[in-house]
Amino acid sequence: MFGSKKISVGISDQxxxxxxxxxxxxxxxLAKGTLRIDGNVEGDVTTSGxxxxxxxxxxxxxxxxxxxxxxxxxxxNLDIQEKLELxxxxxxxxxxxxxxxxxxxxxxxxxxxxxxxxGSGAGNISGVETVAAAKAKA
Numbered sequence: 001m002f003g004s005k006k007i008s009v010g011i012s013d014q015x016x017x018x019x020x021x022x023x024x025x026x027x028x029x030l031a032k033g034t035l036r037i038d039g040n041v042e043g044d045v046t047t048s049g050x051x052x053x054x055x056x057x058x059x060x061x062x063x064x065x066x067x068x069x070x071x072x073x074x075x076x077n078l079d080i081q082e083k084l085e086l087x088x089x090x091x092x093x094x095x096x097x098x099x100x101x102x103x104x105x106x107x108x109x110x111x112x113x114x115x116x117x118x119g120s121g122a123g124n125i126s127g128v129e130t131v132a133a134a135k136a137k138a
Contacts, residue, residue, distance in 0.1 A: 016049065021056040035065075037072075055089050081116070
């Protein structure tokens with residue numbers, strides 16, 4: 001109620017696979033559709049759909065997905081075909097390949113970024129959009 005501020009983390013309204021906050025998985029996850037992780041994962045995560053990492057999600061993993069929204073912690077590399085959004089509570093230590101990158105105020109990102117379809121080759125970060133820039137457009 002008052003003073004309780006939940007961050008809405010989601011790409012679509014439907015989650016096909018949910019790993020709860022008290023769940024720990026070591027190994028490979030292969031999924032179709034939207035995958036939400038609120039627990040702990042060590043290994044590889046691949047989905048043909050989207051991935052959502054909630055605030056309690058902690059991954060030490062190599063991740064491949066169409067789009068991703070991150071509010072938790074990831075140690076590992078990400079290969080995201082479309083959009084990666086790092087919310088204010090996100091912490092990402094690893095390299096990323098991405099179509100579009102949105103970094104919220106307060107999010108932490110340590111690593112290299114390679115933009116897809118950015119126009120002038122690898123290493124170009126012109127597709128990066130911060131929350132302040134997005135608000136200025138509105």
